[in-house]
Amino acid sequence: MYRIVVLFFALFKITFSYSQYNLIADSSFEKNKGIPLTYSAIDYNSSWNSPTRATPDLFCECKKKLAKESKVNVPNNAMGEQIAYNGKCYAGIFLVSHGYYREYLQTTLNSPLEPGKEYTFKMQVSLSDYSTLAADKIGICFLNTPIKLQHSDPISNLQPNYISLEEEVGLDINDWHELTFKYKAKGGESVLLIGAFAINRIWKTGNTPPPELSTPIYKKIERDAYYYIDDVCMYEFKPEKIDTTENFYNPYFANQIQDKPEEVIVAPDTVQTLKYNEIYTLKNILFKTGEDILTPDSYSDINIILVYLKAHPTLKVEIYGHTDNVGDESLNQILSQKRAVAIGEYLKSKGINPDRIKSIGYGSSKPIESNSTESGRKVNRRVEFFLTNN
DSSP, X not given: OHHHHHHHHHHHHHHHHHHTOOOXXXXXXXXXXXXXXXXXXXXXXXXXXXXXXXXOEEEEOOOHHHHTTOSSBSSEETTEEOOOSSTTEEEEEEEEOSTTOOOEEEEEOSSOOOTTOEEEEEEEEEEOTTOSEEESEEEEXXXXXXXXXXXXXXXXXXXXXXXXXXXXXXXXXXXOEEEEEEEEOOSOOOEEEEEOSOOSOEEXXXXXXXXXXXXXXXXXXXXOEEEEEEEEEEEEOXXXXXXXXXXXXXXXXXXXXXXXXXXXXXXXXXXXXXXXXXXXXXXXXXXXXXXXXXXXXXXXXXXXXXXXXXXXXXXXXXXXXXXXXXXXXHHHHHHHHHHHHHHXXXXXXXXXXXXXXXEEEOTTSSOSSOXXXXXXXXXXXXXXXXXXXX
């Protein structure tokens, strides 16, 4: 009889442990190759990564000697103050930032989801102290394979599940908030994505970083919604015997139809103010040598124009391409025209009416520095834009 009882409890223990098996390999971002001291260090972690060119952050508690040097210390860091919910580390992402810039977290599950089975997903989220904006929701998406995209724009063409941040977190910057939902698997899902796939509403928090603090959160305008994330868990759902006379339903927790990327990024009063009839130089526009193909690093600067045009639908933009005087002038003129057109095509692909865009190439005819030095030629190889309401 004793052996039967022992065997029963052993089987019970195995069954219970299996039901509580966490599918997230590193729930609290603890398994790292080192202690990060600056931003964009999610690659330090052995399980989590960025699916795009955006750069999520990893925050970890440092020893006293390094705490003052670290920008991503726990609890005090460049985004605010927050203790870890579990362990000594957590992650952080911009759900909203300049232009279309978004950050996501990606990880591979310990084992693929089984078709028809239900799973409980939960994570802890905290709005950072210095976040100037708050977002209405966060998306959770399950895929069969990892993705790697060469841009930092919103990820589209997926079917995320949404959890309301407006209701669950609001403007609170002090506490961690548990977000949870139930997911019925199609089968084979082995990758988890977390981030802002679409944003319908943002609002001002009234928070600003201290003037003396060095932080990625922009101080001049309210454009950033930044959240800490910790204790990400996923278990097979084991229903309890409960009273089912009431049926609760939350639309954020259902598998929703595919979302269109957000049309309204930020309210007009949160967009960087640009003057009309004034020429601006895009400082970080990069092309492959001798070509008119934009590199992904160029998009953040172009998105400044994009967001402004979306917020001011009556405005038009003129784009001017320039080169230095090296090489054949006729070829320089053609190249400068193609590069101006490439930027215009990017704006069109993001929904700006072609009638609002004019692209002009000037070749080397309008230098602003001497072409006799490399530094001068570098300045002359530029792209400018001019906003007009005519």
